[in-house]
Structures are given as structure tokens and as C-alpha cells.
Amino acid sequence: MIVVGTDTGIGKTVFSAGLARALGASYWKPVQAGLEEETDSEVVARLSGRPVLAEAYRLRLPASPHLAAEREGVAIDPARLALPPVAPLVVEGAGGLMVPLTRHLLYLQVIAGWGAPVVLCCRTALGTINHSLLSLTALRAAGCRVAGVAFIGEEMADSRRVICEIGAVRDLGRLPVLERVTAEALADAFAGIDLAAIREVS
Template identity: 45%
Template structure:
């Protein structure tokens, strides 16, 4: 029987949380494909290009963005400057038989247009979420709100990955309160290399089996 391949959405509790680093680690661990539906700004040094430069496996494919917006702003604002409107109907999942890591543009409640948020796209696809959390003043609140938003829409959350310096008190509270597992931790790295990503990937190799993929 052909193995079911898992599609996983990587969402952050805020901006600059480390979604791209986590995405690279998961892509390497699962030898998965990668897709960022909406890229806002940094078109010459996009998140797709960053992930591509950090992985070593020969299997992963990198699917083109549905929207490439020139300004480093919320997608709805960046699209308005570029004279386009982001439409959920134009953001369709890539055709692949492989695992697929999907990185959102910002947090779950980031607007894609004047009516739709990232979470509307996630709900439409009915795919599980890996939530990336990072410690800062207010991060407990942002993490719990992100989990609650998913649960209110019956969006499955596979677990949390903590990125950056460890903060045991905050992490313990988040995990106990939500009942979610910690899928792994990624430390504060001054520079990122293929070797570093490969080392972190080892702790996630069993993720596909753990979620039934």
C-alpha cells in the first residue's frame, strides 16, 4: 500500500519567530517539498531561496509562490501597493506525491486581503499546523491565542517547536496549559549552515510516523 504523504503548515505566533528556519529543518528531516504561498518583500533573497540553500537532501522540490509581493508588509498592504488583490481561490496546493512543508507569511491572523486571513486559508485546506513559538514579553499570550484560534476552527495542531534561547518556565506553562507536545527545540544560532540544519533535522526524522504519514 502506498504511504500517505503528510502536508504540514508552519505557522508562527508573530513575525520574526523563526518559521523559515523551522521549515528548513522539517524539509531536511522529512526530505519534504517546500512551498510558501505568499512572499512579501525580499524577492531576491526569498524564504524559498533561503530554505533551498540550507538543505542537503536531493529529494526536496521547491514550488513557486502563488504571490510574490514587492514590499515587506502584511500581504494585504503589500498587494495593494503592487496593484493586486490576493485571492484564496488562486492559492492552490502544489501537485506533489511528497511530504510538503507550507510556510505561512506571518502569523495565523495576518490579513491576505480585506476579508481573508491566513487562518482562513489553513481552514480551507484542513491541514495540520506546527506552531513556532519564541520567547519574548507577551509570547505566552500570543502562543495561547494562536492555539485557541486553531481549536476554535477545528484546525489540528500537531505541537509546538520552540525557537531561540530556552525559557523553561514559559515553555512548561504553554505545554501544560495547551496539552500540546513539544515537537523539538532549535537554539539561538549566530549563523545558519547546512550542517546546523542537518543536525537539528535529526530530532524530527520520526515526525512523519508520529502523525501517521
């Protein structure tokens, strides 16, 4: 299962941790840009207790992967981004769909090549309708299988309904803002996520 977001910093790493734990899956973040703080893989390991696969690329600079790689003299090879032969597996993308991995390769192109179902994580803040529908349009244009949309944040029922109706996509539930992001709190909050629907397409 591929987990992507409409933007960076919306909570898809925490969602990925909850999903890996709920599915009993391993986790993989192909490209990590930014190593000074706790990495996404470290967050998921702490919150999920599930196996975490080593990143294909670990880049120090907290920037778009293409820029971080260039600054460090690293050439990102698409062949190293092939899906590992591990199942079940939760794979987390970086930032939004159009994030460049190189000057000639977008993350969306890699995701489309994987052929695995995609969960789109959307924040519930102002602007989410536009960002979500644009992301759904891009995923479908690239030939991706969209499992559904998972919302992250405070409840915005009308926005959820509009996105799912216009986007013709399944509402997979909402992960609320957690006062304390612990493994236990995340597991409890994941009761609001439609795991049965996700398993149908896994």
C-alpha cells in the same frame, strides 16, 4: 505539514528548512511579500537542498500581504492558494495567523481550509506564553489539527511546560539560536526536534 508562527521574524523559515530536509519534503511559501532581500523560498532552498515550489504571489513591498498586493494592483485569488498535489510538503505561512491576505481573508482561514496538520513555532522570549496560547486557541477555534508546538530560541523550560500544559499540546522540541545559519548547523540542531511525533500526523 503547515508551519505557522506566533509572529513574524521568529525563525519559522529556518525551522521550515530544517523540517523539509528532515522529512525529505518539498517546500512552498504561497505568498511572499518583500523581494529586496533573500526571500524565504531562497533561504529554504539554500539550507535544505530540497525542491522549492514557486510562490503563488510574489509581492515587492515588505508589508502585510493585503497591503503589498493593493499597492501593486494585485488581487489575491484564494483559488490560487490551494495546496499543490505534492507529498510530502512543508508549507510556510506568513507572519502570524491573523495576517490578512485581503481585506476579507485571513491567513488562518486559508490554513483551516487546507485541513493539513499544523506546527506552531513559538519564540522562547518574554511574552511567548500569551502569544502561544492565543495562537493555539485561534487554530483550534478554526478547526485546525495542531501537531504540536516547536520552540525557537534559548531554553525557557518553565514557559515551554506552561504552554504545553495549559494549551494541551505536544512539545515538539526546541531549535536553538544558531551562531552560523548553515545547512550543516541546522541539520545538527534539528536533532532536538521530535520528528517521530511530526511524522505521526503527517
